[in-house]
Amino acid sequence: MSFIRALHKETRKSKFVVLSISSILLFVIIITGNINKAYDSILEFENQFTNNAIGISFDNELNNQGILNRISAIQQNKDVIVRFTCKVFDYDSNYIGDCNCEGIYFGKDFNSAYNLISGRFFNKDDFEKNNNLVVIGKDMLKYTKTEGEKRYLLNGDTEFEVIGVVGKEGISTMYDDKIIFNLSYIFNNKHFVTKDLWSVDSETLSKQQLTDIVKKVDENINIKGTIIGKRPNPLRDAINNSKELIIGGIGIIFCAIFTLFISLHNWLDLIKLEIGIRQCNGATKGNIMIIILRRYLIYSCISFITSLLLYYLLHIINFGGLFDYKINYLNLLFSVGTMIVIGFFTIIISLHKISKIEIGRLLRGR
Template sequence: MNNFRITTKLRMFDLFLIIVVGLFCFSCLFTLMYQLNVSTIQRLNNQLYDEHALFFKTSQDQLDFEILYPSLPADSVMFAKFFGQGEDIRGILFKGNFAKPQMISGRFFEEMDFQTNTRVAVIGKDVSLPLTMNEKKMIAFNGIDYEVIGIIGYNMPTRIDRTILLNMNEDNIHLGTEYVISGSTIQQGLNFIGNEELFGQVTLFEKENVNILHILDQGKQPVIVSTILLSILFVNSLSVLLLWMDKKNNEIKIKRDNGYSISQILWDVWKAFAPLLSISMILALGFCWLLEEYLRTMTISLLHTLASTIILFVAFSLVVISISYKKLVQR
C-alpha cells in the first residue's frame, strides 16, 4: 500500500511538472507569435493604419480623382475619412501590395475597383444591412447605393467590426474631411502629399491612439513586461523541476552505490524527464494552434515555431542534466 501511494504521488507530481513547464513553453511560443504578428495586431487596433501612416488635411475643396490614382505610389494605401452615424466610414484607395484584413465572406477590393467608377463596399461584421437589390446586399451613403462585396472581422472584437470601407471614386472623393496615406516608408508618403497641384497646402496632424495596445507599446514596455512575466514563469518552472529532481535522489543514490557510471545515470534521468517535457511541448504547441485558429489575428510561422521548440527542449534537457551531474559530483 505504501509503495502504491508513493507511485501515485510521483505521478501526480509529474503531472504538475508537465503543467508548469507547458505553461512556460506556451508563454514563450505565444510571445514569439505576438512579436512576429505585432504589425498586424497594431493595424487592427489602429483602424488598419500602420506605423508609416501620415494623417493630413488639404486646402483643396475637391481632389481630382483622375490625377489622384495615377499619382499614388506603388504599394501604398490612402484613406479618406467620411462622417457617419455610429460607424467608421472611410474611402479607400490602394495600389500594389496591401495587407488585407480577415474576410468572413465575399472579397476585398481589387485595383480594378478603383480604375472604374464602380460603387462597392466592404463592411465590418457588426454593420447592419438594411438594403437588398436584385439579391445583392447594398449599403447607402450620401444618397448613393454601394454593393457590399465583402464582410471583414475576427473572432475577437476589433475596431473594424463597425467599419464601412467604400472604394474612393469621383462620387465620394469630395466628401473627405481628413486623409491618411501609408506607403512602404514615411518619406514615400511625404513625397506624395507634397504634390501641390493635387493637394494644395497640406496640414499634417497626429492621430491620437487610445487603445490599450498603443498604451502598452510606448517605448520598450512590451519587451519589459514580457521579460518579467517569462522570468517569473521560468523561476516557477525551475522550482518545480528542482523538486522533481529531489524525488530522484534516492534512485540516483541507489544506482551510484550499485556501480552505475555517471553517464548512465544521467541518461536514465533524462529518459525519465524527456517524455514529460515532450508532453509539455505538445500541449504548448496545441494551445498556440487553438489560439491562432480562434483569434485569426496571428499566424504561426512553422520555421520559427520549430526552432523555438527545439531550443526550449534542449535548454530544459541541459538544465536537468546539469543539476543531476552536480548532485552526482557532490556525493
C-alpha cells in the first residue's frame, strides 16, 4: 500500500503526461508491429524460392500442348522444381472463392518454407502417383468438405484431397488464401495454361545450370532474371502495404505529442513552487534535472506498461485485423527509442522554462 501511495503522490499532477506518452507508445507499437508483420510475411512468401530460381515464358506461337510438352521435358531432371502461378480452380463453383493458385512439381524432396498448421507438404511420391492432392491456406478451409477422416476441396466435379494446411495461428500471412496443387493435374487434364508465370528452381543447381537445362529443351524459351512475387526491397514494400495505417498513426502521434507538450507546460506550472523551495535549499540545475529525469522515468515506465496492456486488450479483440501480431524486440526497441527522444525534449523544455523564472516568482508559484 505504501508503494501505491508513493506512486500516486509522484503522478497525481501528471496524469495527462502519462496518458499522452501512453498514446504515443501505443501507436508506435501498432505501426512498427504492422510493418514488421508485413515484412516478415513478404520474406516468408519469397523464401519459397531459392536464389537459383529463374522465370520462364514461351513464344505466343506455341500452342497449349507444346507448352506442356516442354515443361514435361524440363521435369525430367530430378533436381528441378517447377512452379506455375495460375487460376486453375473453378471460380464459379460453390466451394471456391477468391484465391491464388500454384501448381508445383519436384523430383526429389525439399524443405518447403510454408508454415504447416496441420498435415504435410507434398513429397516426390505424390507426383509419381498422379493423385489429385492440394495443400491449402487456412482461409480456404471454409470451402472444404470432410468425409470420414479426410478433407476435400472441390474444383467443379473434381475432388482434391487436402493433405496439409499452411498459415499461422492467430496471424495473417500472404498464403492464407493459397491453393497449392500437384502440377500433374494440369498434364492429366490437358488444362489450358498461360505462356508465362512459370518458374524453374533448384536447391542444388545454379541459375546458369537451370538456364542450360531450359535452353536444351527449347532455345526459344525466354529466361527472366526475376521471379514473379520476388521484390527487390521487401522493407519498402512492407511500408507501402502499411501506408494508410502509417499516415493515420503518425497523425494521431503528432496530436498526442502536441497534447504532451501542453501537459508538460501545465505540469511544470504545478511543480514551480516545489522547484523554488528546492533551489532555496541549495538545489542546483543539475539536481533539478535529476529530479525531473527521475519523474519522467517513472511516468515512462507507467506509460510503457499501460500501452502494453492496452495493446494486449486490443489484440484479444483484434479490431479490424490490425492487432493480429505478437510484440517482439523491434516494437520494444522503437518504444524505448521513442521514450528517450521524448525524455530528451522533456528535460530540455523543462530546464529552459524553469531557468527563465526567478526564485522569488517560483516561491510565489508564478
